[in-house]
Amino acid sequence: MKRRTLLASAATALGLTLSGTAWAEGMDKVKACFVYVGPIGDGGWTYQHDQGRLAVIEKFGDKVDASTYQESVPEGADAERVLTQMALGGCNIIFTTSFGYMDATNAVAKKFPNVKFEHATGFKREAPNVSTYNARFYEGRAVEGLIAGRMTKSNKIGYIGSFPIPEVVMGINAYYLNAKKVNPDVELTVVWAYTWFDPAKEADAAKAMIEQGVDVIASHTDSTAPLAEAAKSNGAVIGFGQASDMAEYKPSPRVTSIIDNWGPYYIDRVGALLDGTYEQADVWAGIKGGEVLIGEITEAVPAEVKAEAEKLRDDIASGAYHPFTGPINKQDGSPWLAEGQTAPDGDLLGMNFYVEGISGDIPQ
Incomplete structure (x- = not known):
C-alpha cells in the first residue's frame, strides 16, 4: 500500500x-x-x-x-x-x-x-x-504551488493525498509554502483518498473540493480522474498532470505536470x-538530475506567471533555491527552519507534520 x-x-x-x-x-x-x-x-x-x-x-x-x-x-x-x-x-x-x-x-x-x-x-x-x-517529487510541487498561488481566483487551492506518509506530506507542504510565498491569502484544503489508483475515489475527492470553492487542484494519486472532474467546470478549475504528462487535458485544466x-x-x-x-x-x-520534469506550461497560464514558474524550476535545478528554505515553522508554531536555512534530507524523509498555515490534522 x-x-x-x-x-x-x-x-x-x-x-x-x-x-x-x-x-x-x-x-x-x-x-x-x-x-x-x-x-x-x-x-x-x-x-x-x-x-x-x-x-x-x-x-x-x-x-x-x-x-x-x-x-x-x-x-x-x-x-x-x-x-x-x-x-x-x-x-x-x-x-x-x-x-x-x-x-x-x-x-x-x-x-x-x-x-x-x-x-x-x-x-x-x-x-x-x-x-x-x-x-x-517535492521540487515539482513547489513549481505547481507557485502557479496555484498566482492563478487561484477564490484563494482556495486543493491537494488530493494518497496516504499520509512522508513523501506525500512533504509534497503538500512544498505546494502550500510556495503558493503562500506569492499569495499570502491562499488557503489549502487537503482531502485524503487512501488509494494510489482508484479513479472513482479520486474523482469524488476532486468534486468535494470544487464544491467547497477550490479552483486549483493538485493530486498525489495516479489516475487522470481529478483532471476529468476539473474539466467539467468549463475553465473555472485548473489542475496538474501527476506522474505522467496527462497531455490529453491540455491546455486546461492541465496547465502543467510533474513527470516522473x-x-x-x-x-x-x-x-x-x-x-x-x-x-x-x-x-x-530531482529536477537537476532529470528524474523530475516539469511538463509544458500551457497558454492557459499568463505569460508572466509562466516565466516565474520556469525561473523557479531553473533555480531549483541550479541549487539557487530550495523549496524548503526558512524561516518556516511547524503547524503548531514551533520553529523548524531559521532564516535562510534549508531542510536537511533526513527531516524531509521523515516528515510527519504540516507547516504553519495548513489547517487540519495528518491522519494517523
Missing part, C-alpha cells in the same frame, strides 16, 4: 553510489525485468515506469531483452513469488517499482546473489545486489551491467 514511503535514514537520500565492488565483467546482453503495482494503462505512476522500460529497449536494441514485465502485482507474498519466477527465468536485473515490494525484494535478492535488484522508493539494502532509487522520468536511470543501470561498471547505489535525484 505505502509503495512510496520515505523514512528518515542516514544512508538514504545521499544520491551517491554506495561503497562496494563493481561487477567488473561486462555482459554481452542483459535481460531486464520489471514488476509493476498497477496497470501500465493507469496514465500515471506505472505508465511512466513502463515508458522507462521502453526507453531501455530504444537505447540498447538487441543488447537488452526488456520484454518481461508483470502488471498489478500485489504487495506481499505474491510479489515474492513473481520475483522468484523472474530470477529463475534468467533476469539479470529486476526493477521493483513499489515501496511495498521492499521486503520481498530483499528476501529474494539474498537467494539470487548474481541477480541485481533495483527497488523504487525503498530504503533497505540488505544484500549487496540490492540498490534503491527515488525522485524528489525513470528512463535515464533505467538506461544508466542497464548500461552499467553491459559495460561492467555496475555498483550498488542509493539515489534520490
Whole structure:
C-alpha cells in the first residue's frame, strides 16, 4: 500500500553510489525485468515506469531483452513469488517499482546473489545486489504551488493525498509554502483518498473540493480522474498532470505536470551491467538530475506567471533555491527552519507534520 514511503535514514537520500565492488565483467546482453503495482494503462505512476522500460529497449536494441514485465502485482507474498519466477527465468536485473515490494525484494535478492535488484522508493539494502532509487517529487510541487498561488481566483487551492506518509506530506507542504510565498491569502484544503489508483475515489475527492470553492487542484494519486472532474467546470478549475504528462487535458485544466522520468536511470543501470561498471547505489535525484520534469506550461497560464514558474524550476535545478528554505515553522508554531536555512534530507524523509498555515490534522 505505502509503495512510496520515505523514512528518515542516514544512508538514504545521499544520491551517491554506495561503497562496494563493481561487477567488473561486462555482459554481452542483459535481460531486464520489471514488476509493476498497477496497470501500465493507469496514465500515471506505472505508465511512466513502463515508458522507462521502453526507453531501455530504444537505447540498447538487441543488447537488452526488456520484454518481461508483470502488471498489478500485489504487495506481499505474491510479489515474492513473481520475483522468484523472474530470477529463475534468467533476469539479470529486476526493477521493483513499489515501496511495498521492499521486503520481498530483499528476501529474494539474498537467494539470487548474481541477480541485481533495483527497488523504487525503498530504503533497505540488505544484500549487496540490492540498490534503491527515488525522485524528489517535492521540487515539482513547489513549481505547481507557485502557479496555484498566482492563478487561484477564490484563494482556495486543493491537494488530493494518497496516504499520509512522508513523501506525500512533504509534497503538500512544498505546494502550500510556495503558493503562500506569492499569495499570502491562499488557503489549502487537503482531502485524503487512501488509494494510489482508484479513479472513482479520486474523482469524488476532486468534486468535494470544487464544491467547497477550490479552483486549483493538485493530486498525489495516479489516475487522470481529478483532471476529468476539473474539466467539467468549463475553465473555472485548473489542475496538474501527476506522474505522467496527462497531455490529453491540455491546455486546461492541465496547465502543467510533474513527470516522473525513470528512463535515464533505467538506461544508466542497464548500461552499467553491459559495460561492467555496475555498483550498488542509493539515489534520490530531482529536477537537476532529470528524474523530475516539469511538463509544458500551457497558454492557459499568463505569460508572466509562466516565466516565474520556469525561473523557479531553473533555480531549483541550479541549487539557487530550495523549496524548503526558512524561516518556516511547524503547524503548531514551533520553529523548524531559521532564516535562510534549508531542510536537511533526513527531516524531509521523515516528515510527519504540516507547516504553519495548513489547517487540519495528518491522519494517523
